[in-house]
Amino acid sequence: MRNLVVHVVDDTRTFLVAVRQKLLAVNESLEGEASFFQVETFSSPEAWLAGLSSQTQEPDLCLFDISMHGDDEAGLTLAGQAKERLPLTVVVMYSQFDDADTILKLMDAGADSFISKRTPLDDLPRELQQAYSVALRKRPTRVALPSGALNHVCVGQTMENIAARVPGLLNSAVRALHVEGETGTGKEVVADLIALALEKASRHTPFVRVNCGALSATLLESELFGHRKGAFTGATTDKEGLLEAAQGGWIFLDEVACLSMPAQISLLRVIENQELLRVGDTKPRRLDVRVLSACNENLQTKVADGAFRRDLWQRLTEACLTLPPLRERKGEVEPLAQFFCRSLSGGPYHLSPAALELLCRSPWREGNVRQLRNCLRAMTEYSESNVLGPNSIPREIFASIGRAETPKPEDSRTRIPQLEPMTQEPAAREGFLMLEGHDVPKLERKLFAAVLKSLFASEGRHATWTLRSLAARTGLSRMTLSRRLDDALECGELVSSELPKSFQRKTTRRKQRKGFSK
Amino acid sequence: MTQDESKEDARLMRHEKATWIGTISMVLQLAASGYDFTSQEGTDVLEEAQKSLAALENALAKK
Numbered sequence: 001m002r003n004l005v006v007h008v009v010d011d012t013r014t015f016l017v018a019v020r021q022k023l024l025a026v027n028e029s030l031e032g033e034a035s036f037f038q039v040e041t042f043s044s045p046e047a048w049l050a051g052l053s054s055q056t057q058e059p060d061l062c063l064f065d066i067s068m069h070g071d072d073e074a075g076l077t078l079a080g081q082a083k084e085r086l087p088l089t090v091v092v093m094y095s096q097f098d099d100a101d102t103i104l105k106l107m108d109a110g111a112d113s114f115i116s117k118r119t120p121l122d123d124l125p126r127e128l129q130q131a132y133s134v135a136l137r138k139r140p141t142r143v144a145l146p147s148g149a150l151n152h153v154c155v156g157q158t159m160e161n162i163a164a165r166v167p168g169l170l171n172s173a174v175r176a177l178h179v180e181g182e183t184g185t186g187k188e189v190v191a192d193l194i195a196l197a198l199e200k201a202s203r204h205t206p207f208v209r210v211n212c213g214a215l216s217a218t219l220l221e222s223e224l225f226g227h228r229k230g231a232f233t234g235a236t237t238d239k240e241g242l243l244e245a246a247q248g249g250w251i252f253l254d255e256v257a258c259l260s261m262p263a264q265i266s267l268l269r270v271i272e273n274q275e276l277l278r279v280g281d282t283k284p285r286r287l288d289v290r291v292l293s294a295c296n297e298n299l300q301t302k303v304a305d306g307a308f309r310r311d312l313w314q315r316l317t318e319a320c321l322t323l324p325p326l327r328e329r330k331g332e333v334e335p336l337a338q339f340f341c342r343s344l345s346g347g348p349y350h351l352s353p354a355a356l357e358l359l360c361r362s363p364w365r366e367g368n369v370r371q372l373r374n375c376l377r378a379m380t381e382y383s384e385s386n387v388l389g390p391n392s393i394p395r396e397i398f399a400s401i402g403r404a405e406t407p408k409p410e411d412s413r414t415r416i417p418q419l420e421p422m423t424q425e426p427a428a429r430e431g432f433l434m435l436e437g438h439d440v441p442k443l444e445r446k447l448f449a450a451v452l453k454s455l456f457a458s459e460g461r462h463a464t465w466t467l468r469s470l471a472a473r474t475g476l477s478r479m480t481l482s483r484r485l486d487d488a489l490e491c492g493e494l495v496s497s498e499l500p501k502s503f504q505r506k507t508t509r510r511k512q513r514k515g516f517s518k
Numbered sequence: 519m520t521q522d523e524s525k526e527d528a529r530l531m532r533h534e535k536a537t538w539i540g541t542i543s544m545v546l547q548l549a550a551s552g553y554d555f556t557s558q559e560g561t562d563v564l565e566e567a568q569k570s571l572a573a574l575e576n577a578l579a580k581k
Contacts, residue, residue, distance in 0.1 A: 013563060013566050014541045014544045014566050018547060021548060067533060096533075096539075117540045121544065121547040121548075121551070
C-alpha cells in the first residue's frame with residue numbers, strides 16, 4: 001500500500017499529538033508491513049520551512065492551522081509558500097472557524113481543502129483521504145496523478161498479484177505493456193497502479209492518459225503527435241502532442257483498437273525508432289516514452305481481420321497482461337463486494353449471507369467488477385437499512401443468475417427450493433423480486449409468516465403488540481412490516497385469527513382502507 | 519476604548535475561547551482513545567490542557 005506523507009503544522013501541541021496519534025492508529029489497524037500515513041509534526045511555520053530542506057520525501061499533504069502564535073493569517077501565508085515550493089502537495093487548512101468568509105479566504109490563498117477542528121478526531125483520517133483524493137481529481141495537470149489514489153480497487157488476488165509485479169515491470173527494459181480484458185475487469189486499475197508506482201518513485205515522471213475511442217481520428221492524431229503551425233486549417237500555433245508531454249514517462253492508450261491506420265503507422269514509428277514527427281513537421285524529434293495500451297477486444301482478432309497492424313500489435317504486446325473476467329475468479333467477488341460495502345457513500349453497509357451467496361453466483365457478464373459495484377450501489381438505494389439483503393439485489397442480476405444456472409441441471413450447489421409456479425401474483429410487485437424458475441416472493445412470505453408465528457407463539461398471542469413493537473422485534477420498518485403483513489394475509493400465508501387481537505383490528509382497518517374484500 | 523477596538527477584542531476573545539475549547543476537547547478525545555499521558559509529551563499535553571481550562575474559566579468568570 002502507498003504511504004501518504006502528511007506534514008502537520010500547528011502551534012498547539014495537543015493538536016499535533018492528537019492528529020499524529022489518530023493517523024498512526026490507522027496504520028496500526030492495517031495488517032502486515034503496510035503503512036498508510038507517514039506523519040511529521042511542526043510547531044511553527046518557521047520550523048516547517050526550515051525542516052523542509054532536510055526532508056528526503058516531499059509531503060503529499062500538508063495540514064496547516066490558520067491562526068498560529070498570535071498571527072491570524074500565519075496559515076494562509078504558509079499555504080501560499082507551500083504552493084510555491086511544493087506545487088504538487090495538497091494543502092489542507094485546519095481551523096476552529098468554518099464560516100464562509102474564512103473558507104473563501106483559504107481557497108484564495110491557495111489551499112486545496114478545509115477541515116474544521118470541530119470534526120471528531122475519529123473522522124480525521126477519512127476526511128484527509130477525501131480531501132486528498134478530491135484535490136487530485138481537481139488538478140488540470142498532465143503530471144502523473146493517480147485517479148482516486150486512495151480508493152482504487154486493488155482488491156482480490158488477481159489485482160494484488162499484478163500490483164506486486166508492477167515495480168519489477170517499471171524497472172525492467174520493457175517499453176510497451178498491453179492489458180487486455182473485458183470491460184470492468186480492471187484495466188484502468190492497472191494504469192492507476194503504474195501511475196502510483198511512478199509517482200512514488202519520482203513525482204515528476206509523467207503519466208499521460210488518452211482514451212483513443214473518445215476522439216475523432218484526425219483530432220486524435222493531432223492531440224497525440226502535435227502539429228506545426230499551418231499544418232491544417234485552424235493550426236494557428238505549434239502544438240506539443242500528448243506523446244511529447246509524456247517524455248521520459250508513460251502514455252496510457254486506452255481503447256487502442258480505435259486508432260486509425262495513419263495513427264497506427266505514426267505510433268509504430270514512435271515505439272520502433274523512438275522519434276516523433278508532429279503533423280506538418282519535417283524534422284523528427286527524439287522521444288523517450290513507454291507505452292501502456294489497453295483494449296476490451298481481442299487485439300489479435302482485429303489483426304486477423306486486418307483492422308489493426310500486425311507489426312504494431314507485436315510491439316505493443318512486448319509484455320501482455322490478460323485480466324480474467326470476474327466469473328472466472330469467483331473467489332474475489334466476496335472481498336470486492338465487502339470493499340464496496342465499506343466505501344460506498346452512506347456506508348459502511350453489510351451484506352447478508354444470502355445476498356452474498358447470490359452475488360457470488362452471478363456471472364457478471366455485463367461489466368464485471370464495475371457491474372458488481374453498480375449493483376451494490378443500487379442495493380444501497382433499495383435497502384431500508386445498512387444491511388443489504390437479497391431483496392435489494394436488482395432484478396437483472398437475479399435474472400442473470402437464473403440464466404447462468406438453468407442449463408445445468410446437474411449443478412449441486414445450494415439453491416432456493418423450487419416452489420410451485422406463481423399463478424395470480426403480478427410478475428413483480430414493488431419490493432419483491434423474481435428469480436427465474438423460483439417463486440422468491442412466495443418463499444419470502446412463507447418465511448415472514450413463520451417468523452411472526454414463532455414470535456407470537458413464544459410471547460403469547462394475547463400480548464399487547466403494536467406495529468411499532470413488532471417492527472422493533474423483527475428489525476423491519478413499520479412501512480415494510482405493514483406491507484408484508486398485508487401481503488401475507490392477502491395470499492393466505494397468515495390468517496387473521498393467528499394474529500394478536502390488538503393487531504387484528506388494525507389489520508382489518510388497513511385492509512378496508514386498501515379496498516380489500518374481507 | 520473605541521467601538522472598533524472593542525469589536526476586535528471580542529473577536530480575539532472568541533478565537534481564544536475556541537482554541538481553548540478545542541484543546542480541551544482534543545485531550546478528552548486522546549484520553550478516550552487510550553493515549554498514555556505518562557510520557558514527557560503526555561505531561562506537556564496535559565499541562566497545555568490545564569492552562570486552556572484555567573484561561574477559559576477565567577474568561578467565563580470575567581463575563
